[in-house]
Amino acid sequence: MANDQPTALVTGVGPGLGAAICRRLAQESYNVAGMSRAGQADAVLEEALNRDGRRYQGVHCDVSDGGAVSRALEEVESTFGPVSVLVHNAGLFTSGPFDGTAPETFEAVWRTICLGAVNCTQCVIPGMLAAGRGVLLYTGATASVKAGGGFSAFASAKFALRGLAQSLAREYGPRGIHVAHIVIDGMIRGEAARDRFRATDEQCLTSDALAATYSHLIGQDRSAWTHELDVRPDIEKF
């Protein structure tokens, strides 16, 4: 049954940034629903966040499947009530030469990154419009603003998400909904960065530091909303 606290929906909840945002928002007294395909971080988050009452709920679906997203949202709202903060953090990374990238890969990446954002946003927007308030945050990347060689599918999808977020900001800002796009310009500390990209810890952003900035955005007064910001480690070249 819903308590009196506001509810946040976070997509792409794995062990990294998604989980950090969930923890941070729970500490700030949000009910937090974490969406993922496989729920790999759910046990840890439930253990940490549900000690003193229900704070965290994992829901499982593919964000690119509109019907599944819709059913997951019903589940969230029946537990926690309407969602007032959406963080679309789900992504699908790919790289490689353009002439070796199948059109199906372009489509899969776009469906998770951009269509997933469309699906989740369309589920929560009616409630936000009715309330006259709400926050929509979208996780971008270097490739959202600079499309490197070998990243045609990923960059194209991240550009699409940025365009979506910018359009939503202009459409919904005047109706009380704060839309922001966070350009994460670097790798996030974690196994993938370490094992797959051989990045040292110092070269990486930390999830907790990022979560602090997401939290600041969520708390901004409507007289001074940020639509876009970048974040990178001190030593990152840009």
Place this chain on the structure above:
Amino acid sequence: MANDQPTALVTGVGPGLGAAICRRLAQESYNVAGMSRAGQADAVLEEALNRDGRRYQGVHCDVSDGGAVSRALEEVESTFGPVSVLVHNAGLFTSGPFDGTAPETFEAVWRTICLGAVNCTQCVIPGMLAAGRGVLLYTGATASVKAGGGFSAFASAKFALRGLAQSLAREYGPRGIHVAHIVIDGMIRGEAARDRFRATDEQCLTSDALAATYSHLIGQDRSAWTHELDVRPDIEKF
């Protein structure tokens, strides 16, 4: 049978910009293949461009259908030889409130604008790489760089195309292929502008003027390639 002239493939050939680019390139001694779904401008272009020998061929397919694009390209190449210039001009315009835009609309717009570019480019790139030269031009819009409220599907797809073009420029520039993205910041003179958007002629870009700039890009020396430029009428606010 192929003559000795270079061949250009132009997509989205209707009576406006597409046809103007075809005419301009034919005047500059290109063989020109005009791709469209329905071939509505083919008769006029054939009449105008094929008087003194074969210059223009219309091919018909949906750019978002990779197999169909591939077959169309075979047809083109059997007539004219390998394509050295691709102008991806096909688009699909839509506007309206985000919460009234079906996910299917997002997908259809993205498939024509972005996936269509992927399909066409993947067909011509092997020949260009083998030749060590080629030109890839992509038609952008205001919404490629500024996503207005009410244009979430269109802007998101145009942003995606811009990201694609930028990535291709970085990947293929050093291999001799010139990639450019043209930001058309305004409406193009024609029936749609006049009847649907009530724009006066003075508020519109002319197709012939645009075609002159496309032609300049195609002719640029490899020591000074433009990747992106904007174009707008003198009186357009920006």
Place this chain on the structure above:
Amino acid sequence: MANDQPTALVTGVGPGLGAAICRRLAQESYNVAGMSRAGQADAVLEEALNRDGRRYQGVHCDVSDGGAVSRALEEVESTFGPVSVLVHNAGLFTSGPFDGTAPETFEAVWRTICLGAVNCTQCVIPGMLAAGRGVLLYTGATASVKAGGGFSAFASAKFALRGLAQSLAREYGPRGIHVAHIVIDGMIRGEAARDRFRATDEQCLTSDALAATYSHLIGQDRSAWTHELDVRPDIEKF
């Protein structure tokens, strides 16, 4: 005599944003030096911030006068110790047709906005480099990223400041100094907005909300620094 708290230098301290940043930083236990030409907000800030010990000091100079800035900084450091946060907020607004704007006006605006930033930054950077840490914040405007007609002098100077900030971020980030540029996309609530520009309160940013975002930037962990963000009221068109 210096206490153990860190010291911030804020330029352009009038009754609006400058004063709000001073108040906010003092609440967060910074010693705060407020630089202005005439010290118009000093009495109020001293009254509010110096009740329980010395927190605020007003220093007076023209930021475009390097020698005067240098002397003011010595005064600040003898009271509070080395500056670890600089907020360059001083500005000089002008507008009007280009052909009616004297070259001297271009120069005066550039000297306050850009050369003032150079002067203040050069005074504090040696101490920051020695400490291996520090924060440099620069106040931008709509005109920093979009140069409107009739704002040639102001926009040109604000573009210059943005270029300076971006270069400093790349030069000093890897040496531990966080450089950020805040694009204030709208008018700040206050007498000028109300009387001169006829803006309603709802159309304006509030100084306190802005100060909260400046404070967040100052507190960001070095693993996730923001270099640039925008801020605007919910109803602002952009």
Place this chain on the structure above:
Amino acid sequence: MANDQPTALVTGVGPGLGAAICRRLAQESYNVAGMSRAGQADAVLEEALNRDGRRYQGVHCDVSDGGAVSRALEEVESTFGPVSVLVHNAGLFTSGPFDGTAPETFEAVWRTICLGAVNCTQCVIPGMLAAGRGVLLYTGATASVKAGGGFSAFASAKFALRGLAQSLAREYGPRGIHVAHIVIDGMIRGEAARDRFRATDEQCLTSDALAATYSHLIGQDRSAWTHELDVRPDIEKF
């Protein structure tokens, strides 16, 4: 005495880009005035361009000196008549650590790059406004849009010039004056590139290729004006 041809004023005429633009415009039947401090390319240009009648005139002044620019313009107009095309190409390059760059250097660079543009533009704009037509081109650089570390003075001045050009485009476009900003993203082939920066010819833009693009901009129809474009060699990373 003035002939019937249109007149172009080009600033920063040394042996490289400036001279190439002069040659190109003279070939296109412009009267060309080349402004420089020392006139080092004048003899060659006079020899090449004045064979069949007066085409080229060198005028000498420091663009940052408004009075001198004004006198030079009178000289040009008494020979050739009113200027309808201005190409502001004068620059002053500097690089080095910010904390070792004197405020006087910031000022000198800004005065040549930005104030020089103001001075030259203010001299030609009344005639252009009276005629209801004209072209203003400004030469930018990588540093106009990306301020690298160690380029604080140069980038800051080039950003300022870009802001100026953008404001002028918005102010004067609707009055018939085409304003464009060319972002030269790389080094121009020549002695400086070779000897000072050890760049190979292949890494450099050629002046003649650039001049072709300047010429295209000058000739654009008012229904499709470009305000900004970039240019770089095929192999340039960006």
